[in-house]
Amino acid sequence: MMALLTRDLKLSLRAGGGALIGVLFFTAVVAVIPFGVGPDLNLLARIGPAIVWVGALLSALLGLDRMFQTDREDGSLDLMLMQEHPLTLTVLVKCLAHWLGHGLPLVIASPLLGLFMNMDEVAIGATMATLLVGTPALTFIGAVGAAVAVALPRGGLLVSILVLPLAIPVLIFGVSAAYAAVEEPTPFLPPFLILVAITMFFAVLGPFGAALALRNAGD
Amino acid sequence: MTESLAITKLSDLANPTRFMALVARLVPWMAGLTALLFAVGLYLAFSTEGDYQQGDTVRIMYVHVPAAWLAMMCYTVMALSAIGTLVWRHPLADVAHKAAAPLGAAFTLLALITGSLWGKPMWGTWWTWGDARLTSVFILFLMYLGLIALNRAIDDPSRAARVSAVLILVGFVNIPIIKFSVEWWNTLHQKASVLRLDGPTIDPEFLRPLLVMALAFTLLFFTLHLVAMCNEILRRRVSAQRRMSARMANREAAQ
Numbered sequence: 001m002m003a004l005l006t007r008d009l010k011l012s013l014r015a016g017g018g019a020l021i022g023v024l025f026f027t028a029v030v031a032v033i034p035f036g037v038g039p040d041l042n043l044l045a046r047i048g049p050a051i052v053w054v055g056a057l058l059s060a061l062l063g064l065d066r067m068f069q070t071d072r073e074d075g076s077l078d079l080m081l082m083q084e085h086p087l088t089l090t091v092l093v094k095c096l097a098h099w100l101g102h103g104l105p106l107v108i109a110s111p112l113l114g115l116f117m118n119m120d121e122v123a124i125g126a127t128m129a130t131l132l133v134g135t136p137a138l139t140f141i142g143a144v145g146a147a148v149a150v151a152l153p154r155g156g157l158l159v160s161i162l163v164l165p166l167a168i169p170v171l172i173f174g175v176s177a178a179y180a181a182v183e184e185p186t187p188f189l190p191p192f193l194i195l196v197a198i199t200m201f202f203a204v205l206g207p208f209g210a211a212l213a214l215r216n217a218g219d
Numbered sequence: 220m221t222e223s224l225a226i227t228k229l230s231d232l233a234n235p236t237r238f239m240a241l242v243a244r245l246v247p248w249m250a251g252l253t254a255l256l257f258a259v260g261l262y263l264a265f266s267t268e269g270d271y272q273q274g275d276t277v278r279i280m281y282v283h284v285p286a287a288w289l290a291m292m293c294y295t296v297m298a299l300s301a302i303g304t305l306v307w308r309h310p311l312a313d314v315a316h317k318a319a320a321p322l323g324a325a326f327t328l329l330a331l332i333t334g335s336l337w338g339k340p341m342w343g344t345w346w347t348w349g350d351a352r353l354t355s356v357f358i359l360f361l362m363y364l365g366l367i368a369l370n371r372a373i374d375d376p377s378r379a380a381r382v383s384a385v386l387i388l389v390g391f392v393n394i395p396i397i398k399f400s401v402e403w404w405n406t407l408h409q410k411a412s413v414l415r416l417d418g419p420t421i422d423p424e425f426l427r428p429l430l431v432m433a434l435a436f437t438l439l440f441f442t443l444h445l446v447a448m449c450n451e452i453l454r455r456r457v458s459a460q461r462r463m464s465a466r467m468a469n470r471e472a473a474q
Contacts, residue, residue: 144389148369148382158372162386165361165393168354209389212305216381 004090005097011070012063012101019101022059023109029055030113041118048117049127049178055113056106056131057171060138061163063102065156067094067146068214077150077214087211095136095143095207103135126181126188130195134174137199140206141166147213170198233310235452242445249442256435263428279337281428285436287330290359291394293323293440297366298391301384311448313380314455316387317370318447322440324363331356351400352408355393362390376455 012019033051034044044051071077080090110131114124145163149155177191232238264281297319303312334353335345348354366383373379401408 144386148386149372151378152372155372158368161361161368162365165358165365166390168358169396205389205392209385213382213385216305216385217378 001085001089001093004093005100008094008097009101012098019063019105022063022102023105025062026055026059026106026109027113029058030116034116045118045120045123048114048119049123049182050175051117052110052113052127053131053134053171053175053178056110056135057138057167059106060103060135060142061160061167063098064142064146064163065149065159067098067143068150069146069155072150081214087214088207091143091147091207091210091214092203095139095210098143099136099139103139106135107131120182123178123182126178130174130177130192133192133196133199134170137170137195137202138167140199140202141170143206143210144213147210147217150214151217170195173198230309235310238311239449239452242449246442246445249438249445253435253438253442256431256438260428260431260435263431267424267428276337276340277425279333280425281432283330283333283337284429285433286326286333287356288433289436289440290323290327290330290356291397292437293319293326294359294363294387294391294394296444297323297387298394301387304380304384305388312384313377314448314451315444316384317376317380318451319444320363320366320370322443322447324360324367326436326440327356327360327363331360350408351403352397355397355400359393359397362393366390 030051033047037043037047068077071080081087083090107128110128111124114127119127142159142163144166145159146155148162149159152158173191173195177188177195180186180191181188232241260281264278297316300312300315300319303309304316334356338347339345346353366386369383369386370379373382
């Protein structure tokens with residue numbers, strides 16, 4: 001399991017992996033917004049957390065389709081299907097590796113983008129915290145979509161369409177928690193804890209569903 | 220004993236010819252009953268009193284509420300047949316959830332359109348993003364469309380059925396969210412007033428046409444669903460025969 005984790009991490013961080021592209025896409029999406037809505041700093045500060053969250057969601061979707069497809073192409077997916085460990089556990093480890101490779105860089109890059117958006121320190125901290133607990137849920141939900149579309153030659157767009165509706169609750173609670181930290185009367189903890197709950201719920205359901213789909217998607 | 224009888228009956232239906240014979244016998248009756256119920260329901264809907272506040276716009280409810288119920292029931296039917304696909308590998312279950320997806324999308328769209336037509340005079344807006352019921356139903360609509368797209372993207376029907384069954388089951392988390400969204404987030408959409416533990420709070424004057432229309436919509440769904448399933452079976456037969464004839468043509472050309 002550790003070997004699988006380090007292998008997947010190395011694959012995503014070294015040349016040809018998608019980790020860097022994800023962060024660049026994130027930066028590009030967020031940087032495009034000021035050109036669209038105009039350079040009004042107050043407005044940008046107000047919509048900042050939402051923009052950073054939407055950017056993170058989109059770039060999390062970007063890397064999903066390669067999650068199982070590369071393994072299928074070089075045949076290691078068949079080995080994973082045949083080994084004695086429960087497939088759900090293998091998928092969970094793959095999700096963790098995918099999150100470390102694709103999700104964590106987004107979290108680390110988010111303070112910089114928060115500065116671009118003229119957000120204050122509290123908002124940046126809250127956005128980073130919500131992204132830290134929210135992006136794993138995106139990975140777990142995305143694993144189901146990636147497993148469903150594993151055998152499709154051009155599954156990338158389809159994965160996004162399938163995963164996006166399920167990822168909306170994560171976005172809602174992530175953004176509302178980030179806003180609650182800034183605006184005074186609303187408490188920060190309830191939406192944040194619901195976000196944590198969503199992540200833990202999909203940490204169970206996601207790998208299970210993905211394993212089921214992988215067994216059925218084989219040729 | 221009765222359970223095993225039910226199981227044998229169900230596995231008898233795995234033979235598509237037998238299923239289609241049954242459907243051919245059932246559908247005329249169901250269609251007739253549906254038409255009758257619609258006639259009664261529409262008559263009741265237009266002959267009863269309007270609401271003292273809402274006036275005639277309350278009649279939108281007789282289409283809106285059944286369509287919304289059907290949108291959720293259709294997904295539940297799909298989830299049940301998804302279990303049938305994954306657990307029992309029942310061939311009819313494959314066909315069932317594939318045929319139900321466009322119907323569900325249609326009913327959801329109907330509920331959304333009638334809802335916004337009703338919302339304009341009552342709430343003063345066609346659509347709002349702040350209300351959980353509205354947005355969660357919209358998500359349901361997106362999920363139906365995603366499932367249709369997935370089914371079209373995979374050319375092997377049995378693999379498409381198994382893969383989309385997994386997705387249907389994962390997406391089922393949305394159904395309780397829709398049902399309880401009006402309780403959890405108390406915003407614009409009103410709370411449930413018919414299916415409640417302490418009895419309906421809606422006046423019998425409105426309840427009677429509503430229930431008749433709900434029954435009519437349900438029967439309409441099942442009639443359309445059975446016909447769509449038959450169509451799907453026939454479509455698969457046609458494509459199988461085409462493939463076979465192409466193979467025969469190849470063989471003849473080789474000789």
